[in-house]
Amino acid sequence: xxxxxxxxxxxxxxxxxxxxxxxxxxxxxxxxxxxxxxxxxxxxxxxxxxxxxxxxxxxxxxxxxxxxxxxxxxxxxxxxxxxxxxxxxxxxxxxxxxxxxxxxxxxxxxxxxxxxxxxxxxxxxxxxxxxxxxxxxxxxxxxxxxxxxxxxxxxxxxxxxxxxxxxxxxxxxxxxxxxxxxxxxxxxxxxx
Amino acid sequence: xxxxxxxxxxxxxxxxxxxxxxxxxxxxxxxxxxxxxxxxxxxxxxxxxxxxxxxxxxxxxxxxxxxxxxxxxxxxxxxxxxxxxxxxxxxxxxxxxxxxxxxxxxxxxxxxxxxxxxxxxxxxxxxxxxxxxxxxxxxxxxxxxxxxxxxxxxxxxxxxxxxxxxxxxxxxxxxxxxxxxxxxxxxxxxxx
Numbered sequence: 001x002x003x004x005x006x007x008x009x010x011x012x013x014x015x016x017x018x019x020x021x022x023x024x025x026x027x028x029x030x031x032x033x034x035x036x037x038x039x040x041x042x043x044x045x046x047x048x049x050x051x052x053x054x055x056x057x058x059x060x061x062x063x064x065x066x067x068x069x070x071x072x073x074x075x076x077x078x079x080x081x082x083x084x085x086x087x088x089x090x091x092x093x094x095x096x097x098x099x100x101x102x103x104x105x106x107x108x109x110x111x112x113x114x115x116x117x118x119x120x121x122x123x124x125x126x127x128x129x130x131x132x133x134x135x136x137x138x139x140x141x142x143x144x145x146x147x148x149x150x151x152x153x154x155x156x157x158x159x160x161x162x163x164x165x166x167x168x169x170x171x172x173x174x175x176x177x178x179x180x181x182x183x184x185x186x187x188x189x190x191x192x
Numbered sequence: 193x194x195x196x197x198x199x200x201x202x203x204x205x206x207x208x209x210x211x212x213x214x215x216x217x218x219x220x221x222x223x224x225x226x227x228x229x230x231x232x233x234x235x236x237x238x239x240x241x242x243x244x245x246x247x248x249x250x251x252x253x254x255x256x257x258x259x260x261x262x263x264x265x266x267x268x269x270x271x272x273x274x275x276x277x278x279x280x281x282x283x284x285x286x287x288x289x290x291x292x293x294x295x296x297x298x299x300x301x302x303x304x305x306x307x308x309x310x311x312x313x314x315x316x317x318x319x320x321x322x323x324x325x326x327x328x329x330x331x332x333x334x335x336x337x338x339x340x341x342x343x344x345x346x347x348x349x350x351x352x353x354x355x356x357x358x359x360x361x362x363x364x365x366x367x368x369x370x371x372x373x374x375x376x377x378x379x380x381x382x383x384x
Contacts, residue, residue, distance in 0.1 A: 023218075164320055
C-alpha cells in the first residue's frame with residue numbers, strides 16, 4: 001500500500017497538469033471556433049449578413065434572436081481594417097474579438113462621434129496604428145476610433161436590435177449596410 | 193516488469209483524469225468571476241480582454257460571441273428561486289423589476305445554448321414587446337402550454353436556461369454588486 005502512494009501522487013499531479021494545459025490550449029487548438037465557423041460563409045475582410053437559419057446551422061450558442069446579425073472575418077496582414085456602421089436610432093452594437101481570444105473591444109451606436117457619419121472604426125496592429133498616428137496632422141481632431149489588435153486574425157460582429165417583429169426588416173437593412181474593408185497602409189497614409 | 197506496468201498505469205490514469213476534468217469544466221460552463229444574485233448569474237468580465245482561461249475555453253467550444261462590456265450585461269438562470277433546476281413540464285412565473293437599461297431581452301435556450309423549438313416560436317420577449325403591470329413590473333409565464341398574459345413557451349422536454357440581457361445598461365460597470373431585489377424572481381407554479 002505504502003509502495004503505491006508515490007504512484008497515486010504522481011497520477012494526481014499529472015492529472016492537474018494535463019487539465020491546466022488542456023484548458024489553456026483549448027482556444028488555440030479548437031479547429032471549430034467562431035472564426036472557423038464564419039470562414040465557411042464569409043470571405044476574409046468582407047461583411048455577410050446572417051439570417052436566423054444560418055445562425056442555427058452554424059450552431060452558435062446563446063445568440064439573441066431579437067437581433068439581426070452580420071459578421072466580418074478579418075486578417076490584418078494586408079493592411080488596416082475600416083469598419084463602418086450606420087446609426088439608425090435603434091440599438092446597434094459592434095463586438096470585436098480576436099481569434100481564439102476574447103472580445104477586446106465593443107461599442108454601441110451611442111459611441112458614434114457623429115450621427116450622420118455613423119460608427120467609423122479602424123482596426124490595426126499596434127505597429128500599423130502607430131504609423132497612422134505619426135502621420136496625423138497636428139491641427140485636426142481625429143474622428144475615427146482606432147483600435148489596436150494584438151492578433152492579425154479576428155472577427156467583428158454587428159448586431160441591430162429589432163424590438164418588434166415589424167422592426168425586423170429595418171434591422172436587417174441596417175445590419176446589411178455595415179461594412180468592413182481592408183485599406184492598404186500606404187493608401188491610408190497618402191489619403192491624408 | 194510490475195514497476196513498468198505501474199508507471200504506465202500512473203501516466204494513463206493521470207492523463208485520463210486531467211482530460212476528464214477539462215471535459216467536465218467546459219461542458220458544465222464552469223467559469224470563475226461569476227456574480228450571483230438570486231437565481232441569476234452574470235460573468236461581467238466575460239466580454240473583457242482579460243477574460244479568464246476557463247471562460248475562453250468554453251467560448252471556443254461553444255463558438256459563442258459574448259456581449260462585450262461596452263454593450264451591456266447578460267444574466268443567466270438555470271434554476272428557480274429555490275435552487276431547483278428549470279425543467280420542462282413545469283410552469284414558472286418570472287416577475288419583478290428589471291434594472292435600468294436602454295433595452296432588454298429575455299430568451300429561453302436549451303441546456304447547450306441552442307434555441308428551443310415550439311410550434312408557436314415564443315421563446316423570447318423584448319422590453320418593447322412585454323405587457324407591464326400598473327407599477328411597471330413585469331410578469332412572464334414560462335410553460336410548454338399557452339398561458340394568459342405574457343407567455344414564453346418552455347421546452348417540451350429537458351432542462352432549460354433563461355437569459356436576461358440588459359443592453360446599454362449602467363449595470364455592467366457595477367455588476368460586481370448585483371442585487372437580487374432589483375432582478376426578477378423565478379417561482380415554480382405547478383408541474384405536470
